[in-house]
Amino acid sequence: RSEEVAGEEDDLRGNLCAEASSPAAVQGLRCSTLHTCTPRPTTTTALAATWAGLSINPDPRATTYRVCYHPGGLEDRYNWHLIPGVIAIARSALAFTAVDAGGSSVIGGREAFVLSVRRAVFGSYTDVGDWQVRLVRGHFSCE
Secondary structure: OEEEOOOOOOOOOOHHHHHOOOOOOEEOOEEEEOOEEEOOOOEEOOOOEEOOOOEEOOOOOOEEEEEEEOOOOOOOHHHOEEEEEEEEEOOOOEEEEEEEOOOOEOOOOOOOEEEEEEEOOOOOOOOHHHOOOOOOOOOOOOO
């Protein structure tokens, strides 16, 4: 479960992790309750767990995230622990959102959706009326 950093707040007791939900920009993690998130780790060892297939959508603002850990088992929402450190995502000149008719993030399927591409102020100087987009499978490049 990842939490977008809000100011300089540092809550080592885990309240920050217990009260917040993963931001929409974080893809690949879903929490159905305050203490139940999927997917399970892709690989584990005695000392580490690894999750594959996660991503953070670009944003015109620089964004920082923290990682929270829950040992599982006990269904105590305050058993989330803030792991020291941050994931810093540099600002992107361009970012996109894809939402269905109800405004939910598009996960997949055959439903129609709205794709919006936006740029940061002074991120580029091209006429947006001339922009083009293409969708490619995640393992391909647009180049």
